[in-house]
Each structure stands twice: as structure tokens, then as C-alpha cells.
Amino acid sequence: MADELDATIYYDDDADSTYLDDTTVAVLGYGSQGHAHAQNLHDSGVDVVVGLREGSSSRAAAEADGLDVATPTEAASQAEVVSVLVPDTVQPAVYDQIKDELDEGDTLQFAHGFNIHYSQIQPREDIDVTLVAPKSPGHLVRRNYEADEGTPGLVAVYQDVTGDAKERALAYAKGIGCTRAGTIETTFREETETDLFGEQAVLCGGVTSLVKQAYETLVEAGYSEEMAYFECMNELKLIVDLMYEGGLSEMWDSVSDTAEYGGLTRGDRVVDEHAREQMEEVLEEVQDGTFARQWILENQAGRPGYHQIRNAEKNHEIEAVGEELRGLFSWADEE
Numbered sequence: 361m362a363d364e365l366d367a368t369i370y371y372d373d374d375a376d377s378t379y380l381d382d383t384t385v386a387v388l389g390y391g392s393q394g395h396a397h398a399q400n401l402h403d404s405g406v407d408v409v410v411g412l413r414e415g416s417s418s419r420a421a422a423e424a425d426g427l428d429v430a431t432p433t434e435a436a437s438q439a440e441v442v443s444v445l446v447p448d449t450v451q452p453a454v455y456d457q458i459k460d461e462l463d464e465g466d467t468l469q470f471a472h473g474f475n476i477h478y479s480q481i482q483p484r485e486d487i488d489v490t491l492v493a494p495k496s497p498g499h500l501v502r503r504n505y506e507a508d509e510g511t512p513g514l515v516a517v518y519q520d521v522t523g524d525a526k527e528r529a530l531a532y533a534k535g536i537g538c539t540r541a542g543t544i545e546t547t548f549r550e551e552t553e554t555d556l557f558g559e560q561a562v563l564c565g566g567v568t569s570l571v572k573q574a575y576e577t578l579v580e581a582g583y584s585e586e587m588a589y590f591e592c593m594n595e596l597k598l599i600v601d602l603m604y605e606g607g608l609s610e611m612w613d614s615v616s617d618t619a620e621y622g623g624l625t626r627g628d629r630v631v632d633e634h635a636r637e638q639m640e641e642v643l644e645e646v647q648d649g650t651f652a653r654q655w656i657l658e659n660q661a662g663r664p665g666y667h668q669i670r671n672a673e674k675n676h677e678i679e680a681v682g683e684e685l686r687g688l689f690s691w692a693d694e695e
């Protein structure tokens with residue numbers, strides 16, 4: 361067990377909001393992260409303008425939330441900090457549109473390092489380039505902020521021409537609620553590679569495959585779809601909540617001894633050495649750029665493979681079963 365933690369973690373007291381005084385932040389994009397950053401910064405007293413393309417489907421939502429909206433180029437020209445929160449695959453084109461609007465010493469700010477790390481954006485040399493990456497889906501970044509809670513995040517500096525890049529990034533992290541929970545200092549490389557690995561192997565890829573395989577195993581063995589859904593998907597959240605609150609120990613303490621013995625003796629049979637080797641391969645593909653190249657080419661080709669596997673996922677039986685069962689929850693309409 362580590363005697364002390366290695367990482368440098370910044371909290372609210374370490375971040376000085378005045379670094380964003382007299383500063384306009386342009387938030388490009390109003391999707392998952394964009395709506396959360398824009399609204400949290402605005403509510404934290406920062407001057408925000410949202411940058412959206414002509415005819416954007418997000419415009420009405422941003423305006424309804426009381427924010428000023430302009431085109432990406434207009435927003436970038438008004439701002440000293442430009443936060444690039446459009447999808448990773450469109451960021452290079454959006455950067456090309458706005459790069460001449462930046463003044464020397466302005467900040468180009470990211471929530472994920474993909475395009476800088478894999479050299480899809482070569483930023484101007486006379487600007488700061490920073491990253492504040494919430495370790496959370498954007499909708500929870502907003503929800504946590506509104507509940508006076510925070511979201512853990514990462515901060516990194518790629519280019520510091522002003523000498524204030526980190527301070528400004530920390531002020532931004534504070535503005536969106538990340539230093540309330542703790543913001544870890546990292547690099548663009550480390551953020552990019554760990555984020556891609558985590559979402560592929562565990563958070564988005566590994567866990568959904570585990571759920572689907574387990575669901576199919578039960579249904580093919582003759583158990584009902586409803587049983588399989590509750591057992592393999594719905595209860596997962598409740599188990600993960602315990603791990604989130606108190607680690608593996610709190611979860612093991614809360615489940616029965618029978619579950620604990622069964623889990624400890626069978627879990628490693630399911631996620632075994634083969635799975636571990638696959639994880640190592642997945643990580644290597646992230647590190648050597650294989651995944652990035654594949655994703656960039658997939659986009660250049662119009663995303664044919666992506667659309668196909670996405671549709672297959674949407675049409676998996678567990679989705680229809682889940683939709684019906686969740687509709688029966690008495691609290692389903694609340695919120």
C-alpha cells in the first residue's frame with residue numbers, strides 16, 4: 361500500500377479565480393461538456409460566450425440557459441480563453457476557423473488531449489495551450505455543480521507563453537467545479553492515453569461487453585429477460601455506487617458472504633489472463649497511435665463501421681427490455 365499519494369492535487373484554495381477576471385471565455389460547442397462548462401463558468405461569475413456554427417441545433421438551448429451565443433470565429437475574437445468543446449473529430453477544422461482570431465497570449469483550452477497529443481492540431485506558438493478534463497460525463501459536471509458538489513478533474517499545460525497558463529487553467533477548473541473535488545496535475549500525453557484506455561477497457565467498452573455477455577448467458581440458458589436485465593445491468597449501478605462510496609471493501613462488506621466468496625473465486629475466471637493480455641494490447645494501440653489513426657480514418661470515410669456497430673448496440677435486446685422495465689419505476693418521470 362502506498363504510504364502517501366504521488367499525484368499533485370489542487371483544491372479550491374489552490375486556485376485563484378482572479379486569473380479569469382476581465383477575461384471572456386469562449387466555449388465552442390454546447391454538448392455534453394460545453395453546456396456544463398459554459399453554465400458553471402457563468403454561474404461562477406465568469407464572462408462567457410458560446411461559439412456555435414450557423415444553424416446550430418444547440419443554439420436554442422444555450423440561449424434558453426441565458427448565455428450569449430455567437431459564431432465560433434466571433435466568439436474566439438471576443439475571448440481571451442477559447443475552450444474547444446466540440447467533438448474531437450471536428451476540432452482540427454474548428455481550430456483552423458478560429459486560429460487567426462486569437463491574440464498573442466490568449467489560451468486555447470481543451471477537455472481532452474487527443475488532437476494535441478496526436479498532432480491533429482499544431483497550435484500557434486504564441487498562445488497558451490491548457491487542458492482541464494473533468495473525469496465525468498458532462499451532464500454530471502453540471503449536476504454536481506448545481507448540487508454544490510464537485511467533479512474530479514485533471515489539469516495540464518502544453519504551452520505556456522504567458523507564464524500564467526497553469527494559474528489560468530486552475531481558475532477555469534475552479535469555475536467549473538473541478539477543484540471542489542480535486543484536480544490532478546498531469547500532461548496531455550498522460551491524460552489522453554489513460555482516458556482512451558479507461559473508456560475502452562473499462563468504463564464504456566469493458567463494462568458494456570461484460571453486461572451483454574452475462575445477459576446473453578442467462579437468457580440463452582432459459583432465464584427470463586427481465587431477470588437477466590435486473591441481475592446483470594440494473595444492479596450493477598447499485599454495486600458500483602458502493603464501490604464509489606467506500607471502495608471495493610465497502611462493496612464486499614455490504615454483499616453477502618456467499619456473494620463475496622463466489623465473486624472472489626469466480627471473478628478472475630471471467631476476467632482472466634486473456635482479458636488482461638487484451639487490455640495490454642488495447643493500451644499499446646492507444647500508446648502507439650494505432651487507435652487514433654483508425655478513428656481518424658473512420659471519420660474520413662464517413663464513419664461506416666461506427667454507424668454499423670452503434671446500430672447493433674442500440675438494437676441489442678437488453679435495450680428494449682431495459683426501456684420497458686425502467687418505465688415501470690415509479691420515480692421514472694421525476695426530474
Ligand SMILES: NC(=O)C1=CN([C@@H]2O[C@H](COP(=O)(O)OP(=O)(O)OC[C@H]3O[C@@H](n4cnc5c(N)ncnc54)[C@H](OP(=O)(O)O)[C@@H]3O)[C@@H](O)[C@H]2O)C=CC1
Binds near residue numbers: 419445446
Ligand atoms: N462527453 C463527455 O462527457 C466528455 C468529453 N470530453 C471531451 O470534451 C470535448 C467535447 O466532447 P463532448 O462534450 O462529448 O462533445 P459533444 O459531441 O457533446 O459536442 C456537441 C457540440 O459540438 C457542436 N458541434 C458538433 N459538430 C460541430 C462542427 N462541425 N462545428 C461546430 N460545432 C460542432 C454541436 O453543435 P451542433 O448543434 O451545431 O451540432 C454541439 O453543440 C471532447 O474533446 C471530448 O473528448 C472530456 C471528458 C468527458
Ligand SMILES: CC[C@](O)(C(C)=O)C(=O)O
Binds near residue numbers: 494495497559
Ligand atoms: C468515459 C468517457 C469519457 O472519457 C468521459 C465521460 O470521461 C468521454 O470521452 O466521454
Ligand SMILES: [Mg+2]
Binds near residue numbers: 494496559
Ligand atoms: Mg474521460
Ligand SMILES: [Mg+2]
Binds near residue numbers: 472555556559
Ligand atoms: Mg474520453
